[in-house]
Amino acid sequence: MPLTETQARNSKPSDRAYKLADGEGLFLFVQPNGSKLWRMPLSTSTFFTHS
Template sequence: MPLTETQARNAKPTDRAYKLSDSEGLFLLVQPNGAKLWRMKYRFAGKEKLLSFGAYPAVGISAARERRFAAKAQLAQGQDPMRAKGEGEGDEDKSFEAVAKRWHDMHMAR
């Protein structure tokens, strides 16, 4: 049975973190400090992985399910959703030479 908005809203923190399952690997992780985080467990290339979608209530149930659907579509195409998520961030060159030049430029005034 899928998770409902009421169950997610009324989830109370306990001494240990616990999961409220939705479906197809999606779950809401309730932390002892009260934080509620959307996660999806999946397998890629024979390894178990965990994908994060954001915090509840900023990311609602329907948004989390849409993100799960998109991640499942990437898996069906043979792509790792975690790798695809990180590709859009930090397009700058991360080679040692580029990092060293940026560091040198920032500290040149000293």
């Protein structure tokens, strides 16, 4: 289930950083200081093609 804009905007900081999954590997990382960062882990297969 994708993360909605409302859920992203309403996410509050807590004592520890946490992730809110959006699907397909994308997630919103909420830090204790209140900053919100979109993250997507990348693999080496994204950058290199095998021939």
